[in-house]
Amino acid sequence: MLKVSNLNAGYGNVQVLRNVSFHVESGEMVCILGTNGAGKTTLLKTLSGLIRPWSGTIEFEGIPMESKKPEQIVREGLIQVPEGRKLFAQMTVLENLELGAYTENARKKMKSNIQICFELFPILQEKQHQAAGSMSGGQQQMLAIARALMSKPKLLLLDEPSTGLSPLLTKQVFDVIRSIKSQGVTVLLVEQNAYQALAMSDRGYVIENGGIVMEGTSGELINDEQLKSSYLGIVSES
Structure with missing residues (x-):
């Protein structure tokens, strides 16, 4: 590959x-x-x-x-999860995920991809309306990975x-x-x-x-x- x-x-x-x-x-x-x-x-x-x-x-x-x-x-x-997570701290978990749907195909499947991420990371669904910067380091790392997964x-x-x-x-x-x-x-x-x-x-x-x-x-x-x-x-x- x-x-x-x-x-x-x-x-x-x-x-x-x-x-x-x-x-x-x-x-x-x-x-x-x-x-x-x-x-x-x-x-x-x-x-x-x-x-x-x-x-x-x-x-x-x-x-x-x-x-x-x-x-x-x-x-x-080919998609990277950068060191230090590089989240948009003032934006919500959901908004960070939506920004991860960068490609045209990903935008078409945004809702279903978000649901897949929520199934993989239940804590993100629980905190979807919370500012990304207010979460723990581990939760932020999960969000960074989920954001990358949004573009499949x-x-x-x-x-x-x-x-x-x-x-x-x-x-x-x-x-x-x-x-x-x-x-x-x-x-x-x-x-x-x-x-x-x-x-x-x-x-x-x-x-x-x-x-x-x-x-x-x-x-x-x-x-x-x-x-x-x-x-x-x-x-x-x-």
Whole structure:
């Protein structure tokens, strides 16, 4: 579904991504792991068209994406939930959801899509007339995900969905992401919470200093000694 080859990008004269290559198959959940500053958010912004790549290719369902505008990429079905949620805090939950129905097809099915989101996130139906900014962090993250689902993504990009959440709320959000994947939505998950991300993903990649340094199935990565010590905080007994 998504094929990224030799992607280079950055800000001004500062290069962040260095020859990044990876792929995501239809129906998969793939995670990108890395520490702060490794290039994870820059990668998602480049995939979403918010940053124009310097070189390399991005193919989504065989269609070149590297020269497309963000709104064109959304219409193709590649939709991001940004880090920090980026909700319209003064607007209601319902108004935020309605704004998520960006494409023409989504607007035609707005009412039914809102109902689907309410079934997936009952708390949003309960608080639909409440200002988005007045909700808890976990509830806001659920709204951010629901808003992205309003445009019926083929591939959902999630940027650090557990940031700032308690362990209990993190579990709830990850349970919802699993449910979304079970409904046939392909997911690319960027996370610092390496163990949780790998536990629910099919495959994973590790990015350091803007480049992919490790890849494998989730089982392979969870059991990798270097990854255990660097990202999972596990030191093997010798």
